[in-house]
Amino acid sequence: MALRVLVVDDEEDFLRSIVMRIELRGYEAHGVTSGDEALQYLRANPQSVDVVLLDIKMPGMGGLETLREIKSCCPSIEVIVVTGHASQEFSRRGRELGAFDYLIKPIRLEVILERIEAAHRHHRGADADE
Amino acid sequence: MEARYEQLFRRMALTGLAVALIPLYLVGVAIYVYFASTQEQNQRAQLQNLAVSRTSAVQLFLDERIGMLEALAETADVGTLTRPGELAKILEILNRRQHSFVDLGIIDAAGDHLAYHGPYALEDRNYGSEPWFEEAMLRGVHVSDVFLGFRRVPHFVIAVRRDDRPNPWVLRATIDSEVFTRLVRSGQVGLTGDAYIVNRQGLYQTPPRFGGEILGAAPFGTSIAPPGVNVVSRRTTDGRRILTAFAWLTTKDWLLVIDRDPTEPAAPLREARRIELAALLIASLLVGGAVVFHTRQLVARLADEDRSRVAAEAQLAHSARLVSLGRMAAGVAHEINNPLAAIGELAGLMEDLIDDQFLASSQHAKLFQENVRKIQQHVDRTRGITHRMLGFARRMEPHQDTVNVNDIVNEALSFIEREASFRQVELIRQLDADLPMIKSDRAQLQQVFLNLLNNALDAVAEGGRIMVTSRAVAESVMVMVEDNGSGIPEELHDRIFDPFFTTKAPGEGSGLGLSICHTIMKGLGGSLSFDSAPGEGTVFRVRLPRTPV
Numbered sequence: 166m167a168l169r170v171l172v173v174d175d176e177e178d179f180l181r182s183i184v185m186r187i188e189l190r191g192y193e194a195h196g197v198t199s200g201d202e203a204l205q206y207l208r209a210n211p212q213s214v215d216v217v218l219l220d221i222k223m224p225g226m227g228g229l230e231t232l233r234e235i236k237s238c239c240p241s242i243e244v245i246v247v248t249g250h251a252s253q254e255f256s257r258r259g260r261e262l263g264a265f266d267y268l269i270k271p272i273r274l275e276v277i278l279e280r281i282e283a284a285h286r287h288h289r290g291a292d293a294d295e
Numbered sequence: 296m297e298a299r300y301e302q303l304f305r306r307m308a309l310t311g312l313a314v315a316l317i318p319l320y321l322v323g324v325a326i327y328v329y330f331a332s333t334q335e336q337n338q339r340a341q342l343q344n345l346a347v348s349r350t351s352a353v354q355l356f357l358d359e360r361i362g363m364l365e366a367l368a369e370t371a372d373v374g375t376l377t378r379p380g381e382l383a384k385i386l387e388i389l390n391r392r393q394h395s396f397v398d399l400g401i402i403d404a405a406g407d408h409l410a411y412h413g414p415y416a417l418e419d420r421n422y423g424s425e426p427w428f429e430e431a432m433l434r435g436v437h438v439s440d441v442f443l444g445f446r447r448v449p450h451f452v453i454a455v456r457r458d459d460r461p462n463p464w465v466l467r468a469t470i471d472s473e474v475f476t477r478l479v480r481s482g483q484v485g486l487t488g489d490a491y492i493v494n495r496q497g498l499y500q501t502p503p504r505f506g507g508e509i510l511g512a513a514p515f516g517t518s519i520a521p522p523g524v525n526v527v528s529r530r531t532t533d534g535r536r537i538l539t540a541f542a543w544l545t546t547k548d549w550l551l552v553i554d555r556d557p558t559e560p561a562a563p564l565r566e567a568r569r570i571e572l573a574a575l576l577i578a579s580l581l582v583g584g585a586v587v588f589h590t591r592q593l594v595a596r597l598a599d600e601d602r603s604r605v606a607a608e609a610q611l612a613h614s615a616r617l618v619s620l621g622r623m624a625a626g627v628a629h630e631i632n633n634p635l636a637a638i639g640e641l642a643g644l645m646e647d648l649i650d651d652q653f654l655a656s657s658q659h660a661k662l663f664q665e666n667v668r669k670i671q672q673h674v675d676r677t678r679g680i681t682h683r684m685l686g687f688a689r690r691m692e693p694h695q696d697t698v699n700v701n702d703i704v705n706e707a708l709s710f711i712e713r714e715a716s717f718r719q720v721e722l723i724r725q726l727d728a729d730l731p732m733i734k735s736d737r738a739q740l741q742q743v744f745l746n747l748l749n750n751a752l753d754a755v756a757e758g759g760r761i762m763v764t765s766r767a768v769a770e771s772v773m774v775m776v777e778d779n780g781s782g783i784p785e786e787l788h789d790r791i792f793d794p795f796f797t798t799k800a801p802g803e804g805s806g807l808g809l810s811i812c813h814t815i816m817k818g819l820g821g822s823l824s825f826d827s828a829p830g831e832g833t834v835f836r837v838r839l840p841r842t843p844v
Contacts, residue, residue, distance in 0.1 A: 176633050176634075176636070176637050178637040178640070178641055179633070179636050179637040179640050179641075182637070182640035182641045182643065182644040183640045185644055185647075186640065186643055186644050186647050189647050222629075222633075248632075249628075249629050249630075249631075249632025249633040249635075249636060250629045250632070251625075251628070251629075251632075251682070251685045252625070269632070269682065269685070270632045270633060270635070270636035271632060271635045271636035271638075271639040271640075271674055271675075271677075271678050272636070272639075272678075273639075273675075274640070274643055
């Protein structure tokens with residue numbers, strides 16, 4: 166089964182392009198432009214997402230808040246932070262809240278996909294351990 | 296030393312000297328004044344003693360002469376005395392021990408000479424109305440004041456009366472005034488001292504040494520002299536202050552006066568002054584030297600502390616500027632990153648969508664594909680810039696992290712690469728690939744390397760060369776930044792790490808760069824040193840402790 170990715174980013178050009186590109190590479194991808202939408206989507210389709218690509222600076226609910234909510238409602242979903250706001254503080258707090266990785270935009274799609282695969286492998290490994 | 300420290304030094308040294316030396320001089324003056332006053336008291340006492348002894352001598356002289364004449368008058372009869380040659384013989388006997396009588400005369404009650412022997416032709420003179428004769432007839436013994444008399448020469452006489460009945464007579468003798476004057480003057484002291492006698496009317500009875508002659512009037516009235524012997528301080532007519540002893544004789548109402556300059560004899564006082572001046576001079580030199588030396592040290596230390604404080608403040612301000620610069624850089628990078636990511640993804644999508652059919656569809660399709668790739672390349676390049684900016688921002692916060700010094704060197708080099716290539720300066724890296732990781736502050740190291748590289752870039756001419764070498768040595772990691780620029784003149788070597796020292800034009804260099812680097816390296820437990828040969832270039836050596844990771 167293809168990996169299912171949810172992209173959360175308020176920058177629509179970025180969001181549309183990356184969703185299409187991910188899909189072109191054989192994954193399932195869905196894009197939303199805010200944290201609220203992301204949670205709405207996840208609550209509606211709790212089993213339909215493997216990995217979330219999450220922006221940090223967004224209007225409305227911020228990325229870290231969204232991350233916390235995702236982790237509390239759906240702990241099995243891996244979250245990779247992809248943001249233009251590189252800061253050690255965000256990075257540290259992201260990891261504390263359970264983010265799998267912290268990537269700084271702009272970044273090559275190949276790197277993102279590699280991290281998505283790694284996150285998924287990690288997740289499956291964790292499942293196997295249970 | 297700067298002018299204000301020179302001024303501070305002067306003020307402190309002057310205060311110190313004043314506080315130390317003024318009491319010293321006051322004590323010196325007090326000792327001198329005390330010594331001088333003791334000296335004057337001694338002189339007064341000496342003068343008093345002298346006056347007493349001289350008065351006694353003069354008194355004795357007169358008493359002896361009176362006694363001699365009385366004995367003669369009482370024992371010899373007038374018949375014998377008036378025999379020719381008799382008075383000459385007696386005068387010779389009287390003067391045998393001491394020549395003090397000038398002449399002798401026997402005078403009858405009417406004042407006529409019965410006999411006379413002496414150098415003057417006075418045999419025919421009548422003394423009946425002479426004051427001294429009247430006094431002698433009246434009182435029996437009389438010592439006259441000095442007068443001119445018939446001989447018209449100043450002299451004084453002693454006259455004694457013999458009460459022969461019915462014809463009393465008077466024995467009269469003239470005293471050698473030279474002998475008497477010499478006796479009185481034996482009371483003179485020093486070069487300016489004087490001793491003389493004045494009578495009750497204030498007329499000189501013996502000639503004073505200065506400012507007067509016999510029978511002249513003394514410049515003071517005898518009323519200022521109370522009975523007995525007294526020493527007073529008075530002013531002479533020419534304004535000099537002198538000590539004077541006044542002593543009244545008992546036999547005769549004559550006043551013996553001894554003047555003395557209190558500053559003479561000056562030898563003891565001069566000696567005291569010389570010793571004291573020498574002592575004060577030595578003490579002043581020692582105290583002055585100590586004050587100047589210690590003040591100089593104190594001010595130098597103050598200046599040093601001020602300089603370090605200013606440097607620390609400057610570094611703080613510099614760091615604060617860097618931090619805010621870092622925040623700004625981070626803000627800019629963040630703002631750029633998001634649209635840049637969108638551009639990257641849009642271009643990526645465009646590239647993804649190009650397929651063979653599209654390539655075949657247009658003669659420009661290849662160019663299109665190529666340009667899309669170029670857009671992605673530029674995005675990558677811009678990402679390099681913003682990531683570097685973010686890295687710079689992150690590094691402004693103090694840190695102790697595990698670092699690969701080569702990475703930091705490379706990052707620093709990347710900042711100057713553009714300008715170096717623009718100016719055709721060759722950058723050579725000789726970085727030891729096996730350099731151990733160490734614990735240090737990445738941001739501060741970056742600042743040091745960047746500073747050294749910027750300086751090197753400023754130092755080399757177009758077409759110059761900068762070589763950066765890293766290597767591990769025993770307990771350290773060394774990084775050398777070497778340029779083939781103009782070098783640092785020998786005379787500036789000592790000042791190169793001083794804050795605010797710069798050879799750059801005003802406004803181009805703060806003069807803080809190397810000072811800050813030096814401080815940073817000390818703070819990191821390492822060191823910064825250099826070697827420079829004018830005309831050949833300079834090498835700066837950064838040594839970092841090889842702390843276990």
